[in-house]
Amino acid sequence: MRRLATSMLLAALVTGCAAGDSGDTFLGCRSDDECGDNKVCFPDGCGDPGKNIVVEVVPNPKGGLYAQDFRVDDLRSQQNIELFDPATIQGQVLVQGTTTSSSYTSSITLRMTGESLLIPGVVRRHESTLVPMDGAYSLPVASGRYAVTLLAADAQQPPLFNNRDVQPGGMVSLDFTLADPSRLVRLSGGVVGPSGMPLDVDLEVQALDAALRPLSQRVPVTRATGQFNLALPPSAALGDAVVLQVLPTSADALVPQKLFTVADPLQGLQAPLSMGDYGDPVRLQGRVLGQDGKPVPQATVYLVGKVGGSGQYRSQKVLTTADGSFELLTLPSAPDSAMTLSVIPPASSHAGYTQKFVTVPRASVTRTPDVVCLERMKVRGTLQRPSGSVPAAGVKVVAEPIEELPGWPRPAFSFDAPRLTDDQGQFEITLDPGRYRFDFIPTEDLPRVSRIVTVRPQEDGASMDLPLELSAFTLSKGRHVTGEVGFSGGRLAQTTAPYASIRFFRVVDVEGKKTALLLAQTLTDQNGTYSTTMPTR
Secondary structure, eight states: OOOTTOOOEEEEEEOSSOOOTTSOBOSSOSSGGGSOTTOEEETTEEEOTTSSEEEEEEOBGGGTBOOEEEEESSOOSBOOEEEOSOEEEEEEEEEEOSSSEEEOOSOEEEEEEEEOSSSTTOEEEEEEEEOOBTTEEEEEEOSEEEEEEEEESSTTSOOEEEEEEEOTTOEEEOOEEEOOGGGSEEEEEEEEOTTSSOOSSOEEEEEEOTTOOBSSOOEEOOTTTOEEEEEEOGGGGGOOOEEEEEEESSTTOOOOBEEEEESOGGGOOSSOEEOOOOOOOEEEEEEEEOTTSOBOTTOEEEEEEEBTTSOEEEOOOEEOOTTSEEEEEEOOBOTTOOEEEEEEOOTTOSBOOEEEEEOOOSSSEEEOOOEEOOBOEEEEEEEEOTTSSSBOOSEEEEEEEEEOOTTSOOOSSOEEOSSOOOTTOEEEEEEOSEEEEEEEEESSSSOOEEEEEEEEEOOTTOOSSOOEEOOOEEOOEEEEEEEEEEEOSSSSSOOBOTTOEEEEEEEEEETTEEEEEEEEEEEOOTTSEEEEEEEEO
16 A cells, blocks of 8 residues: 555646646647647647547437437537437347246346447446346447346346447347256355354345356345355356355445355355454544644545454445544454545545554544644646737636546545636646546636646655646637537437537547547537537637
C-alpha cells in the first residue's frame, strides 16, 4: 500500500501545448493560433474539429429506446441524425435433459455490463428479470460491448456467462442452455460461529473458481441450522479445487466475509465452515481535522481490514459531525494486522482523501487519535477568450475523475471550482490524487473545452503552501451545429426523437491511450430538433 503519511499533492496539466516554464506538460499547442488552417487545439494536439467525432443519442430509456452511437466522418453545420430501430438481444433458454433439451419457462435475470463500442469509458448496464415465452426471450438494449450473465430463478442452476457486441439497430442472437439437473455437482455443508453453533444472522454462500469467478449462484444459509446446499456445473466433477465465499446479506451485519478452499468438491466438506473468533462489536470513536487544526464536517469515514478468524470486514460508512467527530460500529482487528481507516472529505473541503492504519482492540468502546487529513492540491490557471488577449470571465471549471493512480483509489466524485473564472479569467480548484478530465464550460456562446489533468502525490521536501500555477490557455471559437433526430428503421410508429439526450465526443489517443473528450451535450426539443455549439477556427 502507498505511503499514508503524504501531506500534499503535485499536479501536471496536459493541455495540448509545448513545454512551459510553469512545469506544465504540453503536447503541441497552447491555443488555436498555434495550429494550422482549419485546425483547433485539442488535448492530443492540433486537429480538424470536424473529424474523429462520435455522437451518442439516448432517445427514451423509460420507453425502451436506449443509447445509439455513431461515427461522424465530417461534422457539418446542419447535421441530421438518423436512428435505427431499438437494438435487441434475443434467444432461447433451454434446459438439458437426459436425452433432449426442453424450453425453460421460469423466471430469469439477465445482467449486462460493458461499455460503448465507440466511446471509451462510457459505461453501459442493463438488468432485467423476465419469463421466457416457450423458452424465448427478447430484451431491448443500448449498443455496446457486453458481458452477459443469466441467473435462473432456480438457485440450484449455476449462472451462465457469455459476451456479445451489439450494434445500433442490431438483433443479436444469444442462446443459453442450463445444465441437466442430474449432472450438477451437489455440495452441502454448514456454517458455524465462534461457539460452533449457527449464527443468528442472514448469510449466503457462493462457490467460486480459483480466479474467484462464480461457479454457483448465491444461496441462503438456513438461519436455524446453518445448513446450505450448492449446485456446481458438471465441470466441477473434474475434481479441481473450489472456493466457497460466506458473506452476510446485509451491510449492517457485524459479521465478516470469509473464503474457504474445498480441495475436491466431489468429496464434500469434511467439517462445518467456521467463521472463527472475530470478536464482539466495537464502537470506534474519533475526530477528523484539517491541516489547520479545524474540524472537517461531512467527511465519509469507514474501516476495512482483516479480523479475527481470518475473515475480512468492511464497516458501514458514517459522516463526521460539525465538530469533525465520528462513531462507527466495527469488529476488532486481527491480532496480527491493523485495519485501514479511510476518510473522504466532501468536494467543497480543502482537506483531502486520507488513510490511516488503525488497531481496533477487543473493547466495547475505543477511541483513535485525531485523523489529520492530507491537504488537497490547489491548482490555479487562467483562461483567455479566443482572441488570446482578453480574459475569459464567467467560465465554469469541472474536474471529472477518469482514472486512479497506482496506490490510490479512484477519486470519489467530480470537483467543481467553487466560483466561475473571475474578471481576469483565473480559477482555482483543489483535488485529490488522480487523473481528471478538466471541462471548461463557458456560460456564453462558446464551446466546451476539455483537457486532461494528472494530480500526483507530493514528493518529499516539496513546499506545502505553493499552489501549482498552470500556463494560460485560450478557449476556442464556436460554431452552431443544428439538426433533426429521427428514426429510420420502420418498426416504430414515431419518426422523431423528442427530448433525446445528445453528446458529441472527440475520440483520439491521448498519451498513448484511447480517450473520449466531451465536446458538447444538448437535448432535442419536442419536434426532435437540436442546436449546440462546437469548436471551430
